[in-house]
Amino acid sequence: MDDELSINIASAALICGFFALWEVLCLLLGVSDLILPRPSDIVATLIDRFPVLWPHILQTLYTTLVGFALGVGIGVAIGVLIGVSRIAYGVAYPLLVGFSSIPKVAVVPIFVLWFGSGTTPAILTAMVICVFPIVVNIATGLATTEPELEDVLKSLGASRRQILWNVGLPRTMPYFFASLKVAITLSFVGAVLSETVASNRGIGNVMMSASSNFDVSLVFAGLMILAALGVALYVVFSMLERRVTGWATRKNDFAVT
């Protein structure tokens, strides 16, 4: 416990130190606001412009979470489909790798072409960018389930569905949560990417128009917001992960239910 506390303190100190160093270096070297604003400037801008920024934050959060939810749904479905069958795993994998290799920035114009600018392409971009890690992790988790564990249920006469439900899926949970933490941050990237290219709402759009107005501190304020949102959602899923998959990490404080 003491170890954990000291790690947390050190981690907080590192973050504070980073911003302090940034502030000090900007002051000492006399860096212009137009090149790199100081953290204190950025925070001031953030507070100052918050009423204007707030709807954009909600918009980005909305497109990210909807895209993420769709991505998780589709990713789990595809992952289960190809994970339960060795043949499907082999057959579908090359296609999946092909899709995942496409730079997602390239699909935004296509979505805009199909659905116009605004919310829809942002949601879709957030979705496609986060599907692949989820599919791969679910499929891998299922495909690597120990046959001995499945035998326990088979010997009892369990159906394939019961085996999936009682062994395959619980066994896959650590893989699933590992992919969720990657997927949620990727969803942010996807949503902001699409907003930057084709939207008049959202943090991506705010940063775009701010940079064309040379409002550099607002651009950085946008980055800060994105980083903060990313960290917040990451923490949410980490906490959920610890509750659901504590058995895999063997924490001593893992709640005995």
Place this chain on the structure above:
Amino acid sequence: MTVQRPIDAAQPGVDAVTTRAPKAVKLENVSVVFGRGEKAVTALAPTTLDLEKGAFLALVGPSGCGKSTILKLVSNLLAPSSGVVIVGGKEAKAKALKVGMAFQNPTMLPWLSIERNVMLPLKIVPPYCHRFRAERKGEFRDRVHALLDKVGLTGFGDHFPWQLSGGMLQRASLCRALIHEPDLLLLDEPFGALDQFTREELWAILQDLYLDRRPSVILVTHDLREAGFLASRICVMSPRPGKIISDRAVDIPRPRDIGLIYQPAFVEMTQELRALIAQVRK
């Protein structure tokens, strides 16, 4: 510890070992071949074997002789390459009998507490599965704890598998094989990895549990004393490709006391089995 009973004081009908008794399991010319063509490996040569209802059969033989293969056939984890496996009057895949199985490794599901692990068969096997939701915190829970008490795991229901030692996990594994009161109990070297004292303790526990409900049992083991102490019948298998080369009854009345294994007649029996296996290994 001394046992008063002489070893061959067989009481008629003690273990119901008669050829007329109804059969729990029947293997008719069953063989298992893995792979095809030149790479084919015969795991089990054509074998015929039957198990009377309520009998305790031990399968012994050198490692790799197909002992576990027979268990996998009976529990329908494996399909025979030829022949038929009849369990409870129907083909093995029909699951006509309630089967409980304990494996060489305890194979507890790591995300479930011991209580939930032991309860697993009640979630899968009818008729219990229909009442699982309603009873898992009531009657079923009490049943699990009663069984855990019997094997000396009182108070460990809430623990997770990684918090228990190997011996404790094997005890839990035995509970899981028995919780749904199976008609047929399949034990695949369940005590192989344990120390002598724990093993002997678990033999006695297993005998008590057997006498309680009298399921039909197939025990795969390479421990001849274990086979002699527990079984009412011992089948010896040859090395790969395995087949049964000796089939003998053990007419020692139950309940048997652990001191039995040091009696001259018992030692003589295990020596005979040992000589037989040593001979076929060459």
